[in-house]
Amino acid sequence: MPPKRKQPASLTTSTLVPRHIKIAKKKMATAQSKYEAEECRKWFDKYADKDNRDLIGPDGCQSFFSDIGISLESIQPLIIGYKMKSSRMGYITWDEWFDVIKPNICSMVNDGKLKVVVDQWEGSVLNDPEEYMQFYLFTFNYAKTTGQKSMDVETAIAFWQIMLQDKYPIVKSFIQFLQEAHPVKVINKDQWSNMLYFCQSVPEDLRNYDNTSSWPVLFDDYVEWRQS
Amino acid sequence: MTLRRKAIDFDQHFSQLIDMLNGIYSFSSKQQQIKGMTMYQVVYDMCIAIPRPFTDRLFTGIAEYIDGHTTNECKMMLTNDDIVTSYARAFERFALAAEYMSRGCCYLDRINTSNYTGGSRSANSATSGKYRKQNVEALALLLWKNNVLFTIRDKYQNKLFYQVFELIRQDRDGDDAPHSTIKSVVTSLVQVNSFTEQPLQLYIEEFERPYLVHTKRYYEAEAAREIAAGSISGFMQRASDRLQQEIMRNNQYCHSTSHGRIVKEFEAQYITAYQDRIIDEFEIMLKDERFQDCTLAYSLLSRIPDGLKPILDIYQNYVAKLGKEIVTQLGSSVTKNPKSYVDQLLALHQKYYQVNQQVFSSDPLFTAAVDKAFRTIINDTAGTNLPANGPETLARYCDMMMKKNAGKKEPAAAKRKGLKKPVDMDEGDQEERLMKMVTLFKYVEDKDVFQKFYSRMLAKRLIYGASSSEELEINMINRLKEICGVEYTSKLNKMFTDMSLSSDLNTKFKNFVKEKNLTGHVNMDILVLTAGAWPLNQKEDVGPDTNKIQIPTVLENNISSFETFYGNQYNGRRLLWQWNLTRGEIRINHLDRNYELQVSLYQMLILILFNEGTSLAVNDIILQSGLTEADTTRSLKPLIDMHILETVNGEPLSQTSEIKVNTSFTSKRTKIKVTAAAQGDSQQESQSARKSVDEDRRMYLQAAIVRIMKSRQVLPHVQLIQEIFDQANSRFSPSVIMIKKCIEQLLEKQFIARQERDTYVYVA
Numbered sequence: 003m004p005p006k007r008k009q010p011a012s013l014t015t016s017t018l019v020p021r022h023i024k025i026a027k028k029k030m031a032t033a034q035s036k037y038e039a040e041e042c043r044k045w046f047d048k049y050a051d052k053d054n055r056d057l058i059g060p061d062g063c064q065s066f067f068s069d070i071g072i073s074l075e076s077i078q079p080l081i082i083g084y085k086m087k088s089s090r091m092g093y094i095t096w097d098e099w100f101d102v103i104k105p106n107i108c109s110m111v112n113d114g115k116l117k118v119v120v121d122q123w124e125g126s127v128l129n130d131p132e133e134y135m136q137f138y139l140f141t142f143n144y145a146k147t148t149g150q151k152s153m154d155v156e157t158a159i160a161f162w163q164i165m166l167q168d169k170y171p172i173v174k175s176f177i178q179f180l181q182e183a184h185p186v187k188v189i190n191k192d193q194w195s196n197m198l199y200f201c202q203s204v205p206e207d208l209r210n211y212d213n214t215s216s217w218p219v220l221f222d223d224y225v226e227w228r229q230s
Numbered sequence: 231m232t233l234r235r236k237a238i239d240f241d242q243h244f245s246q247l248i249d250m251l252n253g254i255y256s257f258s259s260k261q262q263q264i265k266g267m268t269m270y271q272v273v274y275d276m277c278i279a280i281p282r283p284f285t286d287r288l289f290t291g292i293a294e295y296i297d298g299h300t301t302n303e304c305k306m307m308l309t310n311d312d313i314v315t316s317y318a319r320a321f322e323r324f325a326l327a328a329e330y331m332s333r334g335c336c337y338l339d340r341i342n343t344s345n346y347t348g349g350s351r352s353a354n355s356a357t358s359g360k361y362r363k364q365n366v367e368a369l370a371l372l373l374w375k376n377n378v379l380f381t382i383r384d385k386y387q388n389k390l391f392y393q394v395f396e397l398i399r400q401d402r403d404g405d406d407a408p409h410s411t412i413k414s415v416v417t418s419l420v421q422v423n424s425f426t427e428q429p430l431q432l433y434i435e436e437f438e439r440p441y442l443v444h445t446k447r448y449y450e451a452e453a454a455r456e457i458a459a460g461s462i463s464g465f466m467q468r469a470s471d472r473l474q475q476e477i478m479r480n481n482q483y484c485h486s487t488s489h490g491r492i493v494k495e496f497e498a499q500y501i502t503a504y505q506d507r508i509i510d511e512f513e514i515m516l517k518d519e520r521f522q523d524c525t526l527a528y529s530l531l532s533r534i535p536d537g538l539k540p541i542l543d544i545y546q547n548y549v550a551k552l553g554k555e556i557v558t559q560l561g562s563s564v565t566k567n568p569k570s571y572v573d574q575l576l577a578l579h580q581k582y583y584q585v586n587q588q589v590f591s592s593d594p595l596f597t598a599a600v601d602k603a604f605r606t607i608i609n610d611t612a613g614t615n616l617p618a619n620g621p622e623t624l625a626r627y628c629d630m631m632m633k634k635n636a637g638k639k640e641p642a643a644a645k646r647k648g649l650k651k652p653v654d655m656d657e658g659d660q661e662e663r664l665m666k667m668v669t670l671f672k673y674v675e676d677k678d679v680f681q682k683f684y685s686r687m688l689a690k691r692l693i694y695g696a697s698s699s700e701e702l703e704i705n706m707i708n709r710l711k712e713i714c715g716v717e718y719t720s721k722l723n724k725m726f727t728d729m730s731l732s733s734d735l736n737t738k739f740k741n742f743v744k745e746k747n748l749t750g751h752v753n754m755d756i757l758v759l760t761a762g763a764w765p766l767n768q769k770e771d772v773g774p775d776t777n778k779i780q781i782p783t784v785l786e787n788n789i790s791s792f793e794t795f796y797g798n799q800y801n802g803r804r805l806l807w808q809w810n811l812t813r814g815e816i817r818i819n820h821l822d823r824n825y826e827l828q829v830s831l832y833q834m835l836i837l838i839l840f841n842e843g844t845s846l847a848v849n850d851i852i853l854q855s856g857l858t859e860a861d862t863t864r865s866l867k868p869l870i871d872m873h874i875l876e877t878v879n880g881e882p883l884s885q886t887s888e889i890k891v892n893t894s895f896t897s898k899r900t901k902i903k904v905t906a907a908a909q910g911d912s913q914q915e916s917q918s919a920r921k922s923v924d925e926d927r928r929m930y931l932q933a934a935i936v937r938i939m940k941s942r943q944v945l946p947h948v949q950l951i952q953e954i955f956d957q958a959n960s961r962f963s964p965s966v967i968m969i970k971k972c973i974e975q976l977l978e979k980q981f982i983a984r985q986e987r988d989t990y991v992y993v994a
């Protein structure tokens with residue numbers, strides 16, 4: 003994972019570390035690593051599930067997010083999930099936690115600091131189209147109920163509101179279409195992934211929508227609904 | 231006569247020549263005896279004179295002579311009022327004379343033209359004074375052009391052609407005009423230019439262009455008058471006549487190269503300008519069956535580019551409208567009486583094929599229009615008349631034709647409605663009708679729907695032995711095979727095979743029973759039907775309800791011994807009994823006469839229960855027979871309607887009713903056929919058929935997609951859709967939405983995946 007051992011470092015005071023100190027640091031690595039792991043565990047334990055100490059459950063997540071000052075209504079919990087490569091929304095396993103938190107632990111022991119990092123993550127994900135696509139596709143598996151192939155339409159709407167609506171005005175009427183015409187009960191993966199592309203390539207007035215193209219039927223229906 | 235060069239006196243020789251030329255050009259009789267040889271000699275002598283040949287002087291002299299002559303001619307002409315005639319005469323003579331002269335001067339020509347074509351000399355040296363050296367005939371014509379044609383054109387207000395056009399106008403107006411004179415004036419334009427590189431140029435500039443303008447003006451005005459004058463039909467007649475005349479006129483006046491252009495100009499003024507009016511009226515012509523007008527409209531509009539398209543559309547829509555009217559009028563009676571649907575549409579079809587032949591000279595475009603119209607009629611699902619669904623109705627029609635009492639049933643229906651005359655239908659007639667029906671069948675797009683209904687009805691005919699003739703059936707299937715291919719009819723054929731196998735099997739089974747000396751067997755025929763080939767409702771044979779049915783003990787022996795027998799014959803095959811299709815005969819003994827009832831197995835079950843007692847509650851019947859409630863009431867209903875059984879006090883049938891045997895039942899016949907179950911659910915039946923068609927289609931499409939993707943691996947969306955259309959077309963025309971849905975399902979099932987926008991890839 004490319005992120006970003008350097009970044010948190012730049013946050014702290016030691017922006018410029020002389021070369022010999024860096025080398026010295028390497029030698030200390032194991033010791034420091036041990037310390038980091040301990041800190042990591044401590045923090046994790048604060049939220050971990052009573053029955054399963056290697057898992058943070060929905061309640062734990064909620065208090066974790068509120069502790070670090072992240073709104074559940076925002077996109078940031080998703081960003082964290084994405085960065086942790088979390089498999090299931092509302093749950094964080096120890097491994098997922100460890101991989102992401104440990105490299106940053108120095109800068110994060112203080113609860114408030116994590117928010118700054120997350121803000122940075124958000125910026126980098128949202129501004130890189132390639133990364134954003136990854137993030138968007140990740141969200142489908144992350145947010146849908148485990149074991150189901152598709153996502154409930156209500157869930158999909160909620161996530162689109164968080165993820166797409168501000169950026170793409172067309173989403174609003176699309177959601178209206180889903181709510182008023184009830185064309186589907188679930189959103190499948192294909193429809194989900196096409197949604198982003200649809201937002202990116204079709205303007206609000208639908209002027210370049212090509213119904214002979216391979217859009218899923220749901221989008222054809224939407225365009226028809228708009229035109230009637 | 232001598233060929234040797236000698237010194238000569240030019241003037242003397244030349245004046246001799248001038249005399250001769252005078253003779254030639256004036257056609258004067260006293261000089262008739264000018265001999266070509268003499269003239270040739272004179273010219274020859276001058277051309278090879280010693281010490282220097284007089285070639286140049288001679289040429290210039292001749293040129294000057296013709297120059298003078300033509301100028302004179304022109305003046306002479308202009309003294310006449312009728313320039314056209316005098317010009318024509320003068321030119322004819324002049325052209326002839328020029329030809330004569332050129333024969334006499336051919337030695338001079340040879341020198342001049344060989345110099346000319348020698349090419350080494352520059353153009354200047356080929357010029358002798360003001361005249362360019364050339365063939366003397368060409369020179370003469372050139373001088374004529376300059377001195378006569380151009381002079382009249384430039385200095386005398388183009389009087390000549392003014393008069394020519396005036397004459398042509400008179401001709402068009404119907405007055406006499408001197409055709410041949412005009413013709414020679416016009417052709418003179420080509421003739422005088424015949425030695426130049428573009429012989430037609432002068433003609434085009436001087437005649438054709440203005441002529442086109444005149445034509446345009448003339449017909450523009452006339453067409454406007456005609457159209458204002460009244461009926462379109464008159465107008466078209468006029469246009470058609472005019473067109474013929476104009477073509478004639480072309481032959482009379484014009485060079486063949488202009489025919490096309492002039493006719494085109496005519497068409498533009500007379501047809502193109504008013505095609506909308508003709509088109510507007512076309513539907514009314516059709517409606518009033520003014521077929522002569524239709525022919526006129528057709529022949530006129532076919533002359534202009536894209537002229538036929540609008541009337542083709544009108545024609546197609548008109549025929550389609552007629553067809554739809556027929557269908558709408560029939561209303562929901564279609565389901566019961568498909569015959570009038572087929573008959574009326576066939577009549578319509580025949581009529582307009584005849585119209586095509588007689589009115590539109592069998593133009594394939596019009597045939598195609600009728601075909602398209604019928605396609606919309608037959609495949610109209612948008613609902614002018616929903617029950618009158620083309621493929622379904624056609625299948626019903628076939629059923630009706632091939633049922634045993636096709637002839638009898640109809641008069642019965644007719645009698646009921648108080649109509650007269652039963653229509654007898656023998657086999658040949660049916661055969662012919664079915665053959666004609668195929669005409670309509672060809673228009674069916676959803677051939678799979680037809681197939682579904684046809685096979686269901688065929689199954690019924692076969693199972694209940696209601697088919698009137700096997701030959702008829704086989705012929706029909708062969709016809710379908712011809713149109714749709716072997717695959718289309720394979721299941722139908724399989725059904726026939728099953729029938730003949732079953733009849734063998736029954737004989738064998740009877741022998742088996744005899745041999746083994748099995749007792750307690752009632753007479754029984756069994757049909758073994760291949761699962762999958764027969765369109766039977768699968769749900770009914772696997773449902774848990776069927777297992778509960780209490781098979782009458784009298785039948786149990788038969789069934790078990792048949793199962794043993796069949797097991798011996800074919801190892802490993804499983805028999806599933808289709809009780810719901812079984813029928814049997816049962817005899818009633820308690821009445822004055824012994825009635826025989828033909829009933830379904832379910833009804834038999836119920837009736838046998840009454841051997842034990844004369845009265846039973848419906849609930850008890852359900853319990854004892856093991857039938858479902860729905861089947862029970864459905865089977866009871868006809869029995870009660872026929873008064874074999876009754877409810878207490880005649881109350882309507884319900885679950886709590888008490889049913890008893892009607893002891894005072896009478897009937898004129900001793901053999902009574904009881905309808906199996908209420909027939910009323912034909913609507914439901916056709917719905918379920920439709921549903922299964924839909925299901926089949928989805929399967930078909932998905933299979934097609936996988937097949938295509940497997941062979942192509944990667945394919946763009948549009949191409950995939952196209953290929954599916956191509957493959958499915960012979961069975962039905964799939965909607966794009968349906969295809970897309972199938973694609974989405976396969977994406978979901980991960981048979982295929984999206985590669986980029988609009989491209990799919992096969993996932994192995």
